[in-house]
Amino acid sequence: MERAIRPLILTWLALLVLLALTAGAAWLRLGWINTAIGLAVALVKALLVALVFMRLRRAHGLLRLAALAGVVTLALLFILSGTDYATRTDVPAPFQQPSTVMPRLGEGHGP
Amino acid sequence: MSPSGPLHPDTPTSPIGTPGKGHHAEQFGSREQQVFARSFGMWVFIASEFLFFGPLLFAYFYLRLHFPEACAAASRHTDFLAGTVNTAVLLTSSLLAALAGHAAEAEGAGARRRAARLLVATAALGLVFLALKGYEYHGEFAEHLFPGAGFRPEGVLDDRLRGGMELFFLLYFLMTGLHALHLSVGIGACLWLAAGLRHPPEGGADPGPDKEAVELAGLYWHFVDVVWVFLYPLLYLVGRAGA
């Protein structure tokens, strides 16, 4: 029993250490590296949870495929919409919000 | 009847695999098939649930790209301590959920009670998380950080900056709100399972929740945990080191 739950406890400890790491690193002024560290640590933590707690390490390939499918789909959204945002030159125009929906909450018919 | 059908209906055979020991729903041929179908179903569900956060994450990506300063300024208004403690609470609850799944694997009433206790503890930590989150929300309402007509972050004069901050807080409330909703469902599932484990229904027809059910609830719980693991740096840690 003890042997079997040891990986779970160790993972939990690793997760807490990583949490301390990411929380601490956020207070260093590193520019974009802050975000990179935050996301990298989050990724490691997520992998730990997925592989150990969610038993993906020993799971049937199909289950891993299902988990991967969600991630890949989201990546498609980011990559292809990203091609737009990365190459679009937005020339902002001034725009005063001409709100015609009154009142602010609710569905009433306008004046 | 077509002579060229792909099957011999008369072939004596057993359904998929051999009928395994243990209870299974009538549409399945065996217990193993049911167990696998359920955990696969849960994983597909998790993949789908994950994509619910997709538009929010992409909107966040848009915001960080176009309003980096506003994101940093807004993130500094979130409660770092509460967020960090909550992350630890949730990670710990995940450990308990994993232990519950482990405990449920053993046979016997003692193991069932042990699993039930762990599930209750998991749910309790979930409630702690929600309470802390509620406390945070309260503070943010008081500081006029809720988007809408009343959005007035202290000391922000620039319109563009305030607009970006308002969008950040919109996403903050939507993401954490959606996460809290998921967590509430998880808490409900844990408590319901714990009750079933402690007092299995009388009679043989329905043996009550089994170890797989605990495992499935755990999967869902861990998923909610993983989502938070990503929300934490995105919402709480931006621009902490100062402008």
Next chain:
Amino acid sequence: MTSAQSDLELLEEDTSAASSYLAEGYSLRSWLFTRDHKRIALLYAVSITLFFALGGVAAALIRLELATPQGDLVTADTYNKLFTAHGVIMVWLFLIPSIPSVLGNFLMPLMIGARDLAFPRLNLASWYLYMAGGALVLWALLAGGVDTGWTFYTPFSTMFSNSHVTLALLGVLVTGFSSILTGLNFIVTVHTMRAPGMGWFRLPLFVWANYATSIILVLATPVLAMTLVLVAVERLFQVGIFDPALGGDPLLFQHLFWFYSHPAVYIMVLPAMGVASEIIPCFARRPVFGYRFMAYAILAIAVIGFLVWGHHMFVSGQSVYAGMVFSLLSFMVAVPSAIKVFNWTATLYKGRITFPAPMLYALGFVGLFTIGGLTGLFLAALALDVHLSDTYFVVAHFHYIMVGGSVMAYLGGIHFWWPKVTGRLYSEAWGRVAALVIFAGFNLTFFPQYLLGYAGMPRRYHSYPEEFQLLHVLSSAGAVLLAVGYLMPLGYLAWSLRYGRRAPPNPWQATGLEWQTASPPPVHNFAQPPVVVRGPYAYTADTP
């Protein structure tokens, strides 16, 4: 098929049909709380037919209004609400659930040799969610309607529309949950419930198609759901990421919306391809040509279909480079679709072809889908899309795919499996006439719209310049014919329920597991759990 004959058969019913799923119970309760996938499929069939009728009425009013250039039948606002209602109902309450939830629900377990779907209770829950979503949409319509178009483009939907947008959004959201649960159920069922011997490459293409559709449903629908929530929040609180006043981006909405709604086109058309792939081999008495290629093409369409949504945004102000990427990918998705058309045609070669109603629908599907697909190339070509997008060319294009494609295939499937579902034979003569009327009416309605579009007629116009009238009148005349065509099956199919001849288990001499059980099938589908020993479509044209 005299009435005396049918009386005789009615007498028989009490004894012979005792074990069929239809005879399992007659109370309302036995239907509303059923977990039998076959009964749930019928619940869907009835409800989507009602919504189809509702959407059809809206379409009829639209075509009536457009018979004259002046906006003289209804006001501009009413017209806007009509085409919104038509779009919302037809897309989310008819097309998306049509083939998967009715035919797929009924047939998938039968085709793979399972007793039911993996999660029967979830299946019933899907139907209730669908009905709840439908009710919300109806409520929005009854309360005064929605005037945003089915696309809900921001900032119009969030800041300028005074109609019941939030209710409609909520309805679509709830319907989305229904889609997700159905998709999940199908995926798990195909993976875990196949009968012994039913390997992946022994699955009928209909199963492949519904499986690929389910993947799209599960992965794309949540994105739509959350996007709609963002719109609703923006509308209610006047704060949102799509709002240019705060620095948001209206195009962000379009990206997120089409990320779902383009794959949704494949949700609508992939199952239709599956239906055609069942019907054509059966009546050509030939195995489907290139079975494996067809299966791969289905998966390729599902995957590449996720990568092309930006072609809805070529003139939206999206980056030129993004437009180029999306255009290339859009051309590529046309390849697997073309493969399927070629393979269906090759299936006919050296067949022994008969032309009952389902075959007419299926061939009609192939022809109309081909035209719709080829005109899609015009819209994928960047410079041409600049001229054609948001014109009637687009309207014609997607109606060829969705109505000419999906609805034809749906009707073909309904006719093909009608004997299996109901245990009755419909009138073959009426079936053929209806198929021809629908085919003619459809082309008369929508072909003129291609010409209108190239001539520059913009879509969603309540009134229009006089020079477009001739083509609009043709289109409206076609719509009348089409409406007659759609009413005919309603009549003779309903008639057959009571007076139709009893169907044998396999009236078409088709292969496929669903034909190996009784018509209508027993509650648990098969008297004996089936074992599969060969692939699908073991037809041979050598002997008559």
Next chain:
Amino acid sequence: MSPDFHLLPQDAAVSATRLDSLALCLLLATGIVALVLLAMMIGFAIRYRAGSNADRSGARSQGRRLEIAWTVIPLLIFFGLYAWGAVDYIALYRPDPAATPIFVVAKQWMWTAEHRNGRREIGQLHLPLGRPVRMVMTSQDAIHSFFVPAFRIKQDVVPGRYTSIAFTPSRAGEYQLFCAEYCGTDHAVMTGKVVVMPPAEFGRWLAEGPRQPGMAARGFELYRRYGCSGCHDAGSSVHAPSLERLLGRRVHLQDGRELTADEAYLRDSILEPRKDVVAGYAPIMPSFAGQVGEEDLLAIIEYIRETGHDERAERP
């Protein structure tokens, strides 16, 4: 019933002719494919109908080579079509630098245009024949779309930003302008008339118009009214950079970046002065977001552009 209906709308822009040839090529290619498929389907249906005695021996249910052929050949054709479409598309967005900008503002449910000399028009748009023009467009409310079938031109007009599209009118006449993006109740009547006239005539038309100050002159007026001159003019007591001949110049910023002062930079600087502060100056300028209407903003930018020319003809 419809006397002047043309299946092919008139081609009144240089790009329209090219586009029609692309459409024609596509029509030929797809038409041939469709007809061949149709012929095959009908042919097979007749030849192999159940009652016929046609030879059915040797039928195969797959053919690897055939399948690869009808995968690869369409793919190659598609690449060609793609390239053609893409090249023409890019041309619409890479305008001739000499193209005359015309500012268009769309609102529910009308089109307004302003020419560089300040001549404004509503529901109409006059264009010079044979001269490249660039429409610079924005919306005040929902998304609209600028659609002139005769030019085969369409561009969405998005609130909060400028979109633009370039073309060269090639045939004098009157053409229809539509709004192609659904924008609410009167979307269908949000139309206008585009008048293409020979350059000389166009010049006369530009000059006559209702007497309005030129855009730059109006800009100068606004420049003073909004108090820009109080700080930015030479001899002001406030330490603010001079704006003369600013457009097109390289500007060094406080944070070490360097950029070319273009229209977008000017707009940003008026609406969000703290975003790009010029080196050597304090960020003291207030934001004018929400105070300066977009037409006024365009006028001020036109004024600053004019200061770049030596003669300040329009300055009183």
